[in-house]
Amino acid sequence: MRRPALGELAGLEFDLVVIGGGITGVATARDAALRGMSVLLVEKDDFASGTSSRSSKLVHGGLRYLETYQFKMVAESLRERERMLLMAPHLTEVRPFFYMLYEGYPETRFLLNLGLTFYDVASGEWRKRRHSMLSAGEVRQREPHLRAEGLIGAGQYYDVLTDDARLTIDTAKGAAEAGARLLNHAEVVGLLLDGGRARGVRIADRFTGDVVEVHARQVLNATGPWTEHTRALEEGGGAARRMRPTKGVHIVLRKRDFPLNTAVFLRSPDDNRVVWPIPSLEDDLVYIGTTDTDYTGDPDDVHPEPADLRYLLNVANHTIPDAKLDESHIVGSWAGLRPLVAPAPGTSTSNTSREHVISTGPSGMLTISGGKLTGSRLMARQFVDAAERQLERPHARSTAVRTPISGGQVGTFGQIRTRAASAGVPGAVIDSWLRRYGANAEKVLEVWRESPDAAEVIGPRHLTRAEVRYCVAEEECLTLTDLMVRRTSLFFWDPAGGLTPENAMVAELATLLGWSIEESERQLAQYRRLVALHRPTAGQPADERAPQA
Numbered sequence: 001m002r003r004p005a006l007g008e009l010a011g012l013e014f015d016l017v018v019i020g021g022g023i024t025g026v027a028t029a030r031d032a033a034l035r036g037m038s039v040l041l042v043e044k045d046d047f048a049s050g051t052s053s054r055s056s057k058l059v060h061g062g063l064r065y066l067e068t069y070q071f072k073m074v075a076e077s078l079r080e081r082e083r084m085l086l087m088a089p090h091l092t093e094v095r096p097f098f099y100m101l102y103e104g105y106p107e108t109r110f111l112l113n114l115g116l117t118f119y120d121v122a123s124g125e126w127r128k129r130r131h132s133m134l135s136a137g138e139v140r141q142r143e144p145h146l147r148a149e150g151l152i153g154a155g156q157y158y159d160v161l162t163d164d165a166r167l168t169i170d171t172a173k174g175a176a177e178a179g180a181r182l183l184n185h186a187e188v189v190g191l192l193l194d195g196g197r198a199r200g201v202r203i204a205d206r207f208t209g210d211v212v213e214v215h216a217r218q219v220l221n222a223t224g225p226w227t228e229h230t231r232a233l234e235e236g237g238g239a240a241r242r243m244r245p246t247k248g249v250h251i252v253l254r255k256r257d258f259p260l261n262t263a264v265f266l267r268s269p270d271d272n273r274v275v276w277p278i279p280s281l282e283d284d285l286v287y288i289g290t291t292d293t294d295y296t297g298d299p300d301d302v303h304p305e306p307a308d309l310r311y312l313l314n315v316a317n318h319t320i321p322d323a324k325l326d327e328s329h330i331v332g333s334w335a336g337l338r339p340l341v342a343p344a345p346g347t348s349t350s351n352t353s354r355e356h357v358i359s360t361g362p363s364g365m366l367t368i369s370g371g372k373l374t375g376s377r378l379m380a381r382q383f384v385d386a387a388e389r390q391l392e393r394p395h396a397r398s399t400a401v402r403t404p405i406s407g408g409q410v411g412t413f414g415q416i417r418t419r420a421a422s423a424g425v426p427g428a429v430i431d432s433w434l435r436r437y438g439a440n441a442e443k444v445l446e447v448w449r450e451s452p453d454a455a456e457v458i459g460p461r462h463l464t465r466a467e468v469r470y471c472v473a474e475e476e477c478l479t480l481t482d483l484m485v486r487r488t489s490l491f492f493w494d495p496a497g498g499l500t501p502e503n504a505m506v507a508e509l510a511t512l513l514g515w516s517i518e519e520s521e522r523q524l525a526q527y528r529r530l531v532a533l534h535r536p537t538a539g540q541p542a543d544e545r546a547p548q549a
């Protein structure tokens with residue numbers, strides 16, 4: 001995936017311009033490009049820099065939605081979960097989950113069993129993965145540290161964990177492989193209107209400030225929590241309020257402080273909402289989510305507040321009372337906005353599912369709002385179908401469901417492992433490459449072979465120079481934050497956000513991207529600020545914090 005220079009795009013006309021590089025936008029670009037349409041996607045920050053790197057990292061049916069009888073939506077999400085396992089095998093992992101039953105919970109054993117039977121059958125994979133009902137004793141045997149008081153038992157079922165940011169990046173790369181052009185760090189600052197119709201966009205490069213105009217037969221708005229701002233471009237600032245975003249926060253704990261091996265769904269002691277401590281794909285960590293509070297602030301500045309952290313620590317101490325955790329145990333945290341849809345008076349709206357809405361604005365721009373990471377393929381298909389109808393173009397069948405996203409060619413993993421081992425790549429490094437990049441680990445291996453210093457580990461969790469070089473060359477990685485948050489996820493799982501005293505990754509990026517000393521310092525300061533906002537003990541010297549596992 002190569003970032004086009006702004007000048008290359010000036011005056012061009014595309015079938016579609018997609019605004020927003022979250023999972024919805026990149027899945028849309030991939031679907032449309034696979035149908036043979038010419039597509040440009042524009043993202044104002046980095047791919048996945050919005051909600052799509054700050055979810056609960058689940059590809060799931062949403063068992064808890066059965067409580068509100070959303071059977072159709074759950075069944076649809078389960079089918080999409082199974083498709084995602086095939087499209088992104090390197091980024092999805094099936095894990096067991098416990099839905100806990102304690103005295104005083106509204107769920108009964110009978111209803112939970114019924115719900116889980118529906119969940120098994122609706123996924124179409126009930127022969128492979130079937131739920132079972134566990135007694136209190138069986139739960140205690142598997143998870144001896146869970147609160148015993150009032151424990152009735154649990155339903156064990158299966159769902160899928162992912163790395164949401166990598167899922168977005170590899171979907172973006174899949175779009176590029178199918179012929180789409182994708183531009184990050186460039187903002188759509190205006191629509192080109194012709195007789196009131198949107199015929200293109202005005203794009204400002206966030207690095208240089210340069211502005212170009214690009215024409216489009218159809219403009220698609222996939223800007224999640226920024227939807228209202230983008231609609232305001234269309235409606236001259238008078239957009240009615242259509243989104244009602246809520247903020248969701250997660251915290252990360254070490255497994256040795258919070259000993260849990262199975263993901264559990266249970267109720268918060270503060271307000272009885274369903275919450276979830278989940279052992280992360282990184283073996284030594286557990287994350288807990290999520291809060292759900294109304295948010296009226298700037299979508300560009302979402303971060304956890306002390307009250308969010310207290311709420312989640314209460315969940316932790318309620319789940320495992322012996323843990324006795326406080327803020328010093330928090331490794332990291334993240335906060336995202338749910339792009340929930342409020343009723344939209346005055347727009348022609350087609351409610352394509354209970355979860356997401358596609359609507360046409362006065363200029364003909366199509367907007368998609370709501371939805372989930374899990375349903376992104378289906379949302380994209382429906383969004384491109386709507387664009388085809390608007391363009392009165394003959395319907396082309398989408399092949400996205402049969403095409404793995406970039407890196408998803410699972411058949412090659414064994415050969416890559418063998419080749420990497422014979423090139424001297426340590427087993428733990430190969431594992432981490434395959435988990436992050438799937439079949440594209442082959443390209444990281446090529447970089448490793450090109451020069452001896454590429455083998456050097458320069459960051460936590462086996463971050464090698466080869467990886468940094470690969471991310472810059474192949475993944476439009478243009479800032480330190482791009483690397484640490486969306487390409488390697490070190491921001492989420494490392495107490496220092498992945499930074500080391502030497503900060504060798506900054507020096508490597510500076511060489512690759514031609515940064516001056518001042519620019520390197522600016523990048524570092526910016527990233528440190530972000531890390532500090534997400535670490536309650538960030539002000540303390542490192543040796544006073546709980547040590548890293």
Ligand code: FAD
Nearest residue numbers: 020022023024044050051052055056058188224248373374
């Ligand atoms: P975003 O990812 O926010 O992308 C919108 C993008 O548009 C942003 O990157 C932004 O920078 C860009 N943009 C905005 N304005 C402009 C402009 N003018 N020009 C160019 N670009 C612009 N779903 C699941 O399936 N599983 C889960 O476990 C799950 N957990 C969740 C937990 C939380 C706390 C939250 C908040 C959501 C969760 N979801 C989950 C839902 C899922 O994460 C979101 O539905 C999904 O990520 C939204 O993607 P998006 O592309 O619509 O929005």
